[in-house]
Amino acid sequence: MIFVEFQARLYEKLEDDIVRCLICERRCVLKPDQIGICKNYLNSSGKLIHLGYGVLSAIESRPIEIKPLFHYWPNSTALTFSGYGCNFYCPWCQNHHLSFSSLPEDSKRIPPESLVEHALKIGDEGLCASFNEPATLYDYLLDLFELGKRSNLYGVLVTNGYFTEKALEKLVEAGADGYSIDIKGCPSARSALTSIDHEKIFRNARHLIDLGAHVEMVYLMVTGYNDSDDCVRWILEKHLDYLGPDTPIHVNRYYPAHNWKKPSTPLRKLLMARDEARKLGINYVYVGNVGLTDLETTRCPKCGKILIERHGYRVTYYKLDGDKCPRCGQEIPIRGRYVSEKSLPII
Numbered sequence: 001m002i003f004v005e006f007q008a009r010l011y012e013k014l015e016d017d018i019v020r021c022l023i024c025e026r027r028c029v030l031k032p033d034q035i036g037i038c039k040n041y042l043n044s045s046g047k048l049i050h051l052g053y054g055v056l057s058a059i060e061s062r063p064i065e066i067k068p069l070f071h072y073w074p075n076s077t078a079l080t081f082s083g084y085g086c087n088f089y090c091p092w093c094q095n096h097h098l099s100f101s102s103l104p105e106d107s108k109r110i111p112p113e114s115l116v117e118h119a120l121k122i123g124d125e126g127l128c129a130s131f132n133e134p135a136t137l138y139d140y141l142l143d144l145f146e147l148g149k150r151s152n153l154y155g156v157l158v159t160n161g162y163f164t165e166k167a168l169e170k171l172v173e174a175g176a177d178g179y180s181i182d183i184k185g186c187p188s189a190r191s192a193l194t195s196i197d198h199e200k201i202f203r204n205a206r207h208l209i210d211l212g213a214h215v216e217m218v219y220l221m222v223t224g225y226n227d228s229d230d231c232v233r234w235i236l237e238k239h240l241d242y243l244g245p246d247t248p249i250h251v252n253r254y255y256p257a258h259n260w261k262k263p264s265t266p267l268r269k270l271l272m273a274r275d276e277a278r279k280l281g282i283n284y285v286y287v288g289n290v291g292l293t294d295l296e297t298t299r300c301p302k303c304g305k306i307l308i309e310r311h312g313y314r315v316t317y318y319k320l321d322g323d324k325c326p327r328c329g330q331e332i333p334i335r336g337r338y339v340s341e342k343s344l345p346i347i
């Protein structure tokens with residue numbers, strides 16, 4: 001396959017060959033020869049070009065539970081891949097070697113067909129853009145998920161959720177129906193990501209649900225950034241207001257990384273947030289990155305029966321009657337098929 005310039009699909013032309021990218025809410029306005037904040041889109045003579053199309057930094061098969069997605073194709077695996085760059089630049093980024101990087105000089109492109117073929121060959125059930133922000137791979141994702149859909153591969157994004165609504169509509173249309181969305185902060189969190197409108201992330205998660213996609217939220221509680229009582233309350237209340245009680249939330253422990261050296265989140269604070277979430281009425285609240293399987297167990301919100309247990313990102317117990325609790329008949333939100341026959345080593 002011969003690769004030429006890949007023109008981006010979502011941008012508008014302004015005067016004097018200036019363009020505005022409409023992929024994410026940064027909405028970069030670029031003069032000729034300028035590159036966007038995420039380092040992947042270039043204004044070339046009044047056209048927006050996707051420089052990072054198919055330029056991948058990693059490709060590997062990963063369990064869906066690691067994303068984390070606990071209510072989506074349980075126990076399946078997804079061929080997971082990443083590009084370079086980001087539109088946020090969180091100072092605590094665990095993957096800063098990818099997110100803070102520019103595209104390599106000798107960029108080799110991997111055609112979408114190759115990724116789909118590889119996923120099918122190794123028996124993955126889906127495709128997943130992860131590790132760095134998928135907005136950097138946007139035009140590639142549209143082609144890849146469209147192709148994957150034809151081979152019955154699901155499409156998933158692990159994202160900060162800062163896309164424009166139009167961009168999300170095109171992703172869902174292409175076949176991406178699973179989203180693990182990071183809610184990074186709140187209006188009172190002032191020490192980082194100050195130009196981000198965090199409420200737009202909830203707006204987008206709602207939009208995705210309305211478009212028929214599956215969403216789980218991830219709240220990485222970063223010491224000294226978004227862990228104040230105010231912030232916890234804001235995040236949980238917005239979650240409930242926008243997404244309702246049945247959208248799962250993962251309250252995850254942060255560990256010091258890159259330029260953020262504050263101590264990791266105390267378990268006590270994570271459990272307080274979990275209890276607060278439950279008190280507010282959120283039905284599926286998980287505490288992650290602490291290695292305690294009990295905190296990652298799905299229980300029926302009505303009768304308390306254990307329905308799904310997980311260990312090391314694999315499902316070790318699964319007891320559902322279709323999509324219902326076998327004891328009390330409560331409907332449990334699960335998207336996709338439980339992949340019972342998959343045996344992988346526990347990580």
Ligand code: SF4
Pocket residue numbers: 021022023024025026027028035036037038039040041086087135136
């Ligand atoms: S995708 Fe990149 S270039 Fe486009 S608006 Fe977002 S940060 Fe800017």
